Amino acid sequence: MSDIRTQALACRDAATAIAALDNTARRLLLLDMAQAIDSQTDTILAANEKDMAQAAAKGVQGAMLDRLRLDAGRVATIANAVREVADLPDPVGQVTRRDQLPNGLAIERVRIPLGVITMIYEARPNVTADAAALCLKAGNAVILRGGSEALHSNTAIAAALHVALQKHGIPAAAVTLVEDLRRETMVELLQLADIIDLAIPRGGEGLIRFVTEHARVPVIKHYKGVCHLYVDKAADLTLALDLLIDGKTSRPGVCNALETLLVHRDVAAEFLPKAAAALRQRGVELRGDERSREQVPDMAVASEDDYAAEFLDLILAIRVVDSADDAIAHIRRYGSDHTEVIATTDQGTADAFVHALRSAVVMVNASSRFSDGGELGLGSEIGISTTRLHAYGPMGAESLTIERFVVRGDGQVRHPQSRA
Amino acid sequence: MSDIRTQALACRDAATAIAALDNTARRLLLLDMAQAIDSQTDTILAANEKDMAQAAAKGVQGAMLDRLRLDAGRVATIANAVREVADLPDPVGQVTRRDQLPNGLAIERVRIPLGVITMIYEARPNVTADAAALCLKAGNAVILRGGSEALHSNTAIAAALHVALQKHGIPAAAVTLVEDLRRETMVELLQLADIIDLAIPRGGEGLIRFVTEHARVPVIKHYKGVCHLYVDKAADLTLALDLLIDGKTSRPGVCNALETLLVHRDVAAEFLPKAAAALRQRGVELRGDERSREQVPDMAVASEDDYAAEFLDLILAIRVVDSADDAIAHIRRYGSDHTEVIATTDQGTADAFVHALRSAVVMVNASSRFSDGGELGLGSEIGISTTRLHAYGPMGAESLTIERFVVRGDGQVRHPQSRA
Numbered sequence: 001m002s003d004i005r006t007q008a009l010a011c012r013d014a015a016t017a018i019a020a021l022d023n024t025a026r027r028l029l030l031l032d033m034a035q036a037i038d039s040q041t042d043t044i045l046a047a048n049e050k051d052m053a054q055a056a057a058k059g060v061q062g063a064m065l066d067r068l069r070l071d072a073g074r075v076a077t078i079a080n081a082v083r084e085v086a087d088l089p090d091p092v093g094q095v096t097r098r099d100q101l102p103n104g105l106a107i108e109r110v111r112i113p114l115g116v117i118t119m120i121y122e123a124r125p126n127v128t129a130d131a132a133a134l135c136l137k138a139g140n141a142v143i144l145r146g147g148s149e150a151l152h153s154n155t156a157i158a159a160a161l162h163v164a165l166q167k168h169g170i171p172a173a174a175v176t177l178v179e180d181l182r183r184e185t186m187v188e189l190l191q192l193a194d195i196i197d198l199a200i201p202r203g204g205e206g207l208i209r210f211v212t213e214h215a216r217v218p219v220i221k222h223y224k225g226v227c228h229l230y231v232d233k234a235a236d237l238t239l240a241l242d243l244l245i246d247g248k249t250s251r252p253g254v255c256n257a258l259e260t261l262l263v264h265r266d267v268a269a270e271f272l273p274k275a276a277a278a279l280r281q282r283g284v285e286l287r288g289d290e291r292s293r294e295q296v297p298d299m300a301v302a303s304e305d306d307y308a309a310e311f312l313d314l315i316l317a318i319r320v321v322d323s324a325d326d327a328i329a330h331i332r333r334y335g336s337d338h339t340e341v342i343a344t345t346d347q348g349t350a351d352a353f354v355h356a357l358r359s360a361v362v363m364v365n366a367s368s369r370f371s372d373g374g375e376l377g378l379g380s381e382i383g384i385s386t387t388r389l390h391a392y393g394p395m396g397a398e399s400l401t402i403e404r405f406v407v408r409g410d411g412q413v414r415h416p417q418s419r420a
Numbered sequence: 421m422s423d424i425r426t427q428a429l430a431c432r433d434a435a436t437a438i439a440a441l442d443n444t445a446r447r448l449l450l451l452d453m454a455q456a457i458d459s460q461t462d463t464i465l466a467a468n469e470k471d472m473a474q475a476a477a478k479g480v481q482g483a484m485l486d487r488l489r490l491d492a493g494r495v496a497t498i499a500n501a502v503r504e505v506a507d508l509p510d511p512v513g514q515v516t517r518r519d520q521l522p523n524g525l526a527i528e529r530v531r532i533p534l535g536v537i538t539m540i541y542e543a544r545p546n547v548t549a550d551a552a553a554l555c556l557k558a559g560n561a562v563i564l565r566g567g568s569e570a571l572h573s574n575t576a577i578a579a580a581l582h583v584a585l586q587k588h589g590i591p592a593a594a595v596t597l598v599e600d601l602r603r604e605t606m607v608e609l610l611q612l613a614d615i616i617d618l619a620i621p622r623g624g625e626g627l628i629r630f631v632t633e634h635a636r637v638p639v640i641k642h643y644k645g646v647c648h649l650y651v652d653k654a655a656d657l658t659l660a661l662d663l664l665i666d667g668k669t670s671r672p673g674v675c676n677a678l679e680t681l682l683v684h685r686d687v688a689a690e691f692l693p694k695a696a697a698a699l700r701q702r703g704v705e706l707r708g709d710e711r712s713r714e715q716v717p718d719m720a721v722a723s724e725d726d727y728a729a730e731f732l733d734l735i736l737a738i739r740v741v742d743s744a745d746d747a748i749a750h751i752r753r754y755g756s757d758h759t760e761v762i763a764t765t766d767q768g769t770a771d772a773f774v775h776a777l778r779s780a781v782v783m784v785n786a787s788s789r790f791s792d793g794g795e796l797g798l799g800s801e802i803g804i805s806t807t808r809l810h811a812y813g814p815m816g817a818e819s820l821t822i823e824r825f826v827v828r829g830d831g832q833v834r835h836p837q838s839r840a
Contacts, residue, residue: 016752019778020775020776099796099797101796101797105786105790105796107796107797112778113778114808114809115778115808193632197808197809198809212613212636213636216632216633218638218639218807218809219638220809236831238840239830239831241840242831242833242838242839242840243831243833245833245838245839245840246833246834246835246838246839249838250833250834250835250837250838251835274840278840332436350828354826355440356440358439358532358533358535358824359824360824360825361824361825361826361827362824362825362826362827363827363828363829364826364827364828364829365828365829365830365831365832366525366827366828366829366830366831366832367829367832367833367834367838369833369834369835370525370827370829370832370834371825371827375834376519376521376525376527376825376827377519377521377527387638388534388535388617388822389534389617389618389638389640389809389810389822390809390810390822391822392822392823392824392825393824393825394825402808402809402810402811402812403812404778404779404780404781404782404812404813405780405781405782405791405796405812405813405814406774406781406782406784407781407782407783407784407786407790407791407796408770408783408784408785408786409783409784409785409786409787409790410659410785410786411656411659411662411663411785411786412785412786412787412790413662413663413665413666413670413787413789414666414670414787414789414790414795415666415670415671415789417670418662418665418666418669418670418787419662419665419666420658420661420662420665420694420698
């Protein structure tokens with residue numbers, strides 16, 4: 001048997017032990033994990049220094065290097081995030097529906113854990129603790145496959161988590177960190193359909209496409225967030241400008257940042273020059289169609305590719321549209337099903353926009369930047385799904401569970417002639 | 421562009437038209453579909469005769485041939501099943517959760533259609549109408565890929581459905597029947613991840629494994645139903661015998677039939693001889709372990725394979741166990757996560773059995789044969805999932821929808837410094 005299969009089987013056995021814990025026990029386990037992270041801060045930082053030195057030697061710099069970096073404050077933040085997950089409401093065990101059938105059968109739909117979840121992710125070492133905490137909170141075991149650049153840091157964090165698992169008598173395999181980072185091993189992991197219940201890839205589009213192409217286990221993911229703001233003719237333009245600035249500039253490198261602005265032709269002359277000035281003042285490069293360039297002549301010409309792009313940068317594509325229907329058609333064509341925003345004071349237009357678009361999150365008069373598990377009240381977020389299956393949009397602990405059927409009877413048979 | 425991709429794109433466009441219909445319109449559409457099936461009975465029967473003749477020429481016989489056969493009564497049943505789906509509660513549009521956040525954001529979780537669903541199935545022509553009706557009821561478009569042996573029948577049924585679609589101004593592509601039945605075309609279909617939201621295979625384990633191995637679109641399925649009845653030491657043995665006979669003999673060829681009987685050692689001597697007599701009287705072949713053969717000496721010896729088998733036939737594997745925990749361990753090892761039954765009067769044992777097992781359906785003192793969408797109150801059933809993701813157990817129309825987020829604000833931004 002291959003090493004990765006052996007590891008995965010051990011994780012599945014550990015999943016049974018995790019699933020048997022009640023919420024009190026899972027909470028205490030997570031609090032001890034946070035404590036172990038705190039008390040092993042020095043070890044974690046030493047490991048991180050090795051990763052940083054290797055990355056620097058490879059020429060990694062800037063934002064990439066910063067994502068990898070830990071310091072005492074960041075380690076404390078990681079531990080506190082685990083504490084927050086510990087205190088979330090119990091996502092398992094709830095009876096979500098109850099029916100009593102005429103034949104006397106009592107049917108409950110009850111939330112149970114998924115089983116074994118594998119997370120495939122890139123540089124940030126905090127994902128190791130975050131993902132483990134959320135999976136365990138929902139009663140699952142987890143197989144973590146991080147990036148090679150963070151291996152020392154991830155190993156040190158996992159070692160701290162294992163201390164807490166051991167204290168609670170749970171096999172360390174409940175949080176399995178894959179140390180063999182060859183691509184073929186990841187492919188093998190993603191094909192263990194008899195062991196693994198779900199794979200969640202987090203990272204660049206290339207990683208996510210690789211996972212999707214090679215997986216035989218179910219995958220929940222989003223490739224990218226091409227989020228739109230449509231400024232309707234009935235928009236409050238001051239409000240619309242706030243949403244635009246927040247959506248584009250408050251954190252341009254994340255998936256819920258705005259990438260495209262659509263403006264109704266009736267308000268383009270009033271809105272676009274103001275918007276362009278405010279955005280440029282904040283360093284945003286603008287790329288527009290012909291009609292938006294009529295309002296802001298020194299704007300670059302937007303290409304077809306610009307409208308499909310997730311810039312992850314201070315760049316905005318702009319188009320003037322003739323109607324809300326045109327905005328909807330544009331979003332259907334270029335969108336990524338992630339998050340769309342309409343700014344309008346017309347309730348009918350807002351409802352039509354919401355109904356016509358099937359993106360995971362649709363905002364009316366609110367910033368796309370709220371499309372986030374924490375901001376939408378899910379507690380911590382394990383990812384955002386545009387898979388349109390199981391979960392759609394921000395995913396919290398509950399998305400790591402599933403409803404099953406429990407049926408209680410007093411001897412009901414389906415065919416009465418079956419009675420002895 | 422390949423033909424199948426062109427067809428799938430047309431289906432996706434039609435999905436937008438279906439999603440725009442309200443429940444009243446979807447209901448009328450389905451009632452007209454039922455009407456069209458009724459009025460085209462002769463055409464459908466003529467097409468079915470061609471399929472029957474081809475199948476007979478190929479040497480198909482017995483149950484296989486019977487599954488393919490239509491007559492006027494069966495066509496009427498198909499039409500009536502569509503009427504039943506028409507009258508199901510609307511599975512889309514419901515607000516499943518509502519939150520108001522401290523910052524004033526109003527968050528709704530709303531059920532929307534999945535989009536485009538593809539059904540891959542074998543001989544029974546009724547699936548063509550059943551699957552189309554359920555997918556449309558939930559606001560989805562569907563791509564149907566049936567078996568070659570039923571192609572004439574499926575084409576005639578789809579033609580009837582198209583008459584109703586045309587009457588309602590919906591593109592026929594909303595119900596697309598794939599007529600190119602080459603395996604490579606099915607593989608291509610299953611890889612259209614940018615178009616198709618879900619594949620549901622229904623048929624033999626071979627077909628389902630083929631679909632799972634080749635799909636890049638999400639797949640919900642179950643391979644087989646190895647359903648267990650555990651007769652506890654505290655069981656009402658008369659009740660247990662009823663469940664056993666119903667589970668094993670009322671329809672042995674279906675996935676919710678019992679395949680294995682586990683009996684607590686304390687009641688084996690009393691229960692097994694009676695059970696063996698009752699089952700043999702109904703033509704059931706028994707295969708047991710050593711301890712069950714002590715009670716019923718002329719029973720065949722069960723192999724390891726027998727305990728993992730879905731016999732789909734009048735054969736039952738039997739084992740005597742030392743405890744409920746042993747029964748749980750046996751089911752964990754050999755089970756298929758489909759449906760398990762405990763017969764016991766001990767509430768604590770029942771609860772422990774339910775909690776320890778994570779099968780999709782767990783029955784206490786009720787027959788495994790109730791593990792069916794219709795019997796559990798879901799209305800019509802599109803399939804049964806052991807995928808443990810999105811849906812787990814019998815799947816009705818609601819499983820063909822997903823919850824998304826709708827957020828209404830009055831200008832909330834995530835970073836107050838974003839205001840202009």
